[in-house]
Amino acid sequence: MSSEDTSGENTAINTKDAPAKASLIYDPKVRSWFYQFLLLGGVVWFFGSVWGNLTANMARQNIRTGFGFLDNTSSFEIGFKLIEYDRSSTFGDALLVGFLNTMLVSVIGIIIATIFGFSIGIARLSSNWIVARLATVYIEVLRNIPLLLQMVFWYFGVLAVMPSVKQSIQLPLYTVFNNRGMVTPAPQFSENFVMVWIALAVAVIIAVFVSKWAKKRQDDTGVRPPATLINIGVIVGIPALVWLAIGATLTFSIPVLRGFNYQGGIHIPPEFIALLWALILYTAAFIAEIVRAGILAVPTGQGEAAKSLGLNEKTRLKEVIIPQAMRVIVPPLTSQYLNLTKNSSLAVAIGYPDLVSVFMGTTLNQTGQAVEVVAITMTIYLALSLGTSAFMNWFNARIALTER
Amino acid sequence: MTKITSGSTDSIAIVRTEMVPDMPPPVRADGIVFWLRNNLFDSVGNTILTFLSLWVVYYALSGLLGYVFIDAIWQGTTGADCRVEGSGVCWPYISDRLNFFIYGFYPSTEYWRPNIIFALGAILLFLLATPGVPLKMVWGVSFVVVFPVVTFFLINGGGFTGLVEVPTEKWGGLMLTLVVAVTGIVASFPLGVLLALGRRSKMPLMRSVCVVFIELWRGVPLITVLFMASVMLPLFLPEGTNFDKLVRALVGVTLFTAAYTAEVVRGGLQAIDKGQYEAADALGLNYVQSTSLIILPQALKLVIPGIVNNSISLFKDTTLVSIVGLVDLLGSVRAGSATEGWSAPSIPVTGYFFAAAVFWVFTFTMSRYSQYMERHLDTGHKS
DSSP: OHHHHHHHHHHHHHHHTHHHHHOGGGOHHHHHHHHHHHHHHHHHHHHHHHHHHHHHHHHHTTOOOSSGGGGSBOOOOOSSOSSOOOTTSBHHHHHHHHHHHHHHHHHHHHHHHHHHHHHHHHHHTOSSHHHHHHHHHHHHHHHTSOHHHHHHIIIIIIGGGSOOGGGOEEETTTEEEETTEEEEOEEEEOGGGHHHHHHHHHHHHHHHHHHHHHHHHHHHHSOOOOHHHHHHHHHHHHHHHHHHHHTOOEEEEOOEEETTEEESSEEEOHHHHHHHHHHHHHHHHHHHHHHHHHHHTSOHHHHHHHHHTTOOHHHIIIIIIHHHHHHHHHHHHHHHHHHHHHHGGGGGGTTOOOHIIIIIIIIHHHHOOHHHHHHHHHHHHHHHHHHHHHHHHHHHHHHHHTOO | OHHHHHSOGGGOTTSOOSOOOOOOOOSOSSHHHHHHHHHTSSSHHHHHHHHHHHHHHHHHHHHHHIIIIISOBOOOSSGGGGOOTTOOOBHHHHHHHHHHHHHBTOOGGGTHHHHHHHHHHHHHHHHHHSTTOSOHHHHHHIIIIIHHHHHHHHHHOOGGGOSOOOOGGGBOHHHHHHHHHHHHHHHHHHHHHHHHHHHTOSOHHHHHHHHHHHHHHHHSOHHHHHHHHHHTHHHHSOTTOOOOHHHHHHHHHHHHHHHHHHHHHHHHHHHSOHHHHHHHHHTTOOHHHIIIIIIHHHHHHHTHHHHHHHHHHHHHHGGGGGTTTOOBHHHHHHHHTTOTTOOOTTHHHHHHHHHHHHHHHHHHHHHHHHHHHHHHHOOSOOO
8 A cells, every 4th residue: 555655656756857867866876876886896996905915915025825824833832721732732722722811811800890890889879978989989090090001010010029939928728929920729629520510500400490480489479489598508409419429529739838839729820810900900990880870870769669669678679770770781781891801912911821912922923924813813802792792782682671 | 526626625635735845956967977977877887888998098098108108219319219128119210211201212302392292282172172162163173184294294303394303213102192192083083983974874885884894893902903003004005115113003093993983973973863864854955965064063062072981092092002012101111110220129110100190190181071071061951
């Protein structure tokens, strides 16, 4: 019906504007095609000439091409690694080591920065004047100083002047701290301890189902079963029972000073500590501001309405304020997570072997294959951030659905 | 019921016949004691928090103030004066190397040239940033077009200027930081606006090219962009074209910032009411006219706080050029700690405190300005 109408209108206009047909340059469609064609030509020309220059320059400088170098022996050592790696490993292995190091520092950083940032954001809204002022000062100072400067400050200014190994600072739980980093006791699991991990995973799955059941039960009957208590019991109890049943053992290797360094335990290098610490402090300041804005974005009437319904402080926060604030908090929070991941590339300045440092630094210097190395590194970061934004869009759509 | 209406007044129980004695005034409804009681000690938890925070304040202040001021060394000529057990930062080092931190390796006889630029930039920025100053267009154009050209010829010298040529390798310190930051902001702005318009375009190819460009730069860390600019840019250009490290870094910074500017400007474009576009079309304005006369003036006004916030991040991010071998403020502070005669354990930290203070003053001023503009520009349309 309506399509018929518009087509009729179109023909009418076309017949009326007969002269316009004569000069195509006034037709928006033709113009649009023309511009896009021009753009396409420009893009093709640009990449064509870049490609031409690139191949010519690389041929002249005898730079090899292709991704074959990934299988070559790297013959350099990496100081901090999560997987087996030595001089005889390939550049591909080095890439993986760097990537895992980046992920390690990012994941730990994100978890701690979130906890820290939420606390500071809430503290800034505290009714306690001193607490609120302290949080404000923290945010304004940390947010306005470049991250790289903070990082080199912690690394060269603080950790480098820590006491030497002999005069290590003794922390609780057999942890020691010196200018070579931190040594903590290392948990050592017996062979069959894997069963305990499996039990823990099963317990978590059960807990998810219990929560779902509890929610449904509350919706149906109005009575909320003690789901939290049951879940704590399940998550602690099942693995503990399995542990006792199969007789798995958990021992700790405690660091002992022998000769010039500590033996045993987990050695955390100062680069890792400085990078993580700087990333956490910096990102927490931004997360705090996001949290504050999110909580302030919930209209005061919501809290008052919840109060007048007779909800207590805890329920009010949990069921009314936080769900609404989260809707405002989550999108910028995700982009802060992404920022933290990207900022971890500053590790190159203090020598923590992350993706950029290992691959764009050492590998690039050794192979000279700039184009491939830069392309691989950028693609990895791009994939991470596009993946995160895809997740964010999905999550946004999900919380938007629960509205109303 | 009838009893009440018929009865005399004193038989009604609820009516008082004599005045109640005045109640004592509340302990305090104002003054410092009331404030303390209400804000800091109104519950057990809050009291604990208060004491905990007081302890943190005391601990931080005594540590920091002690280190930076009280135990600091204020007088001296060499590092030996600062090698005192238990002493704090070493301020004579900063005053001795101050010129290096500001100008880098720029020849000291030519300091007047960057000084003129500093003054000119400060005046233009003041005129541009203060609401109510007339001729905004003039100041804007001079800052964006004239100022960079003047800066380049005055600082670089050589050629027709008749001044001693100072190649970019000698630029450094705060001067270089400002050069990178201002160039990045100024050069990325037109590019960012074009990208934002392109992303809102109805032409599918135009839109996709802009989306790919924006998302590519936004998805990668700046340091990879700088690495790319310094190792790959020479390979992309015809044989024989060789340009210096600073220009490479500037290209990288500009492309990177343009993508972020584009997203901010896009936010402004989306905030413009659809009626404005339709009204411009109804007046018979073509795309260029409606965009430049109707849409952009409104959209750009909306995004000033966003642009300032972008500038803050860019200003902080300029420190990354020190990783690709330029001696910006952070680079000069780090290089300065290796100065002969100034070797003491407190020297690196002194430099970092100085650089942090300089950066903080700049960024904090910008962020306050952005908040002020947000209030100033708030026309009350938000609910």
